[in-house]
Amino acid sequence: AQSVTQLGSHVSVSEGALVLLRCNYSSSVPPYLFWYVQYPNQGLQLLLKYTTGATLVKGINGFEAEFKKSETSFHLTKPSAHMSDAAEYFCAVSDDTGTASKLTFGTGTRLQVTL
Amino acid sequence: DSGVTQTPKHLITATGQRVTLRCSPRSGDLSVYWYQQSLDQGLQFLIQYYNGEERAKGNILERFSAQQFPDLHSELNLSSLELGDSALYFCASSVGAGGSNEQYFGPGTRLTVT
Numbered sequence: 001a002q003s004v005t006q007l008g009s010h011v012s013v014s015e016g017a018l019v020l021l022r023c024n025y026s027s028s029v030p031p032y033l034f035w036y037v038q039y040p041n042q043g044l045q046l047l048l049k050y051t052t053g054a055t056l057v058k059g060i061n062g063f064e065a066e067f068k069k070s071e072t073s074f075h076l077t078k079p080s081a082h083m084s085d086a087a088e089y090f091c092a093v094s095d096d097t098g099t100a101s102k103l104t105f106g107t108g109t110r111l112q113v114t115l
Numbered sequence: 116d117s118g119v120t121q122t123p124k125h126l127i128t129a130t131g132q133r134v135t136l137r138c139s140p141r142s143g144d145l146s147v148y149w150y151q152q153s154l155d156q157g158l159q160f161l162i163q164y165y166n167g168e169e170r171a172k173g174n175i176l177e178r179f180s181a182q183q184f185p186d187l188h189s190e191l192n193l194s195s196l197e198l199g200d201s202a203l204y205f206c207a208s209s210v211g212a213g214g215s216n217e218q219y220f221g222p223g224t225r226l227t228v229t
Binding site: 032034036042043044045046049051090094095096097098099100101102103104105107108 | 117119148150157160163165170173205212213214215216217220221222223
């Protein structure tokens with residue numbers, strides 16, 4: 001079974017600082033990987049995804065993630081944090097049989113941005 | 116706005132009751148997924164439908180059932196409700212059924228069982 005581990009349930013950064021949210025995956029086949037963001041009392045919004053091809057993936061709101069097979073990692077970064085980035089972030093891996101799929105989520109990382 | 120709609124937004128009911136949650140996917144999406152989010156279990160996959168056909172099942176309780184109708188909307192039925200069923204229930208949709216497809220999430224239905 002596939003799984004993801006998010007290191008750090010809470011991360012605090014200053015406005016303007018680098019954001020780094022860590023995600024490691026476990027998969028027996030080449031994975032499809034996703035990052036989602038959840039703002040308070042809202043649904044999940046897709047930030048970016050990795051399927052195949054380029055290992056550096058750019059997403060919305062200035063976020064990007066790099067797929068590193070050797071490290072089984074898919075960490076999310078943003079060069080400069082904004083107050084509006086404060087939210088919960090979820091890494092997910094897709095379990096894909098070709099004609100069916102499901103997302104397996106990590107436990108989430110709550111990002112706090114301080115002045 | 117993801118284009119996925121869910122009703123109702125909030126639902127408060129008593130133990131032992133039955134409720135139905137409704138989801139309308141994005142226009143053009145054929146696949147619908149249901150997820151449960153709770154403090155205890157985190158985000159858990161429940162079930163997937165594609166064009167009316169069940170395609171994948173997670174740890175969905177026998178008291179829960181779902182279906183996808185010809186117009187592609189989906190309903191999640193929860194019966195014999197217990198306090199532990201209190202959670203946020205999300206619906207998501209995607210164009211295709213496979214794992215490379217992006218899943219777009221609705222705003223969720225918050226279920227409170229008292």
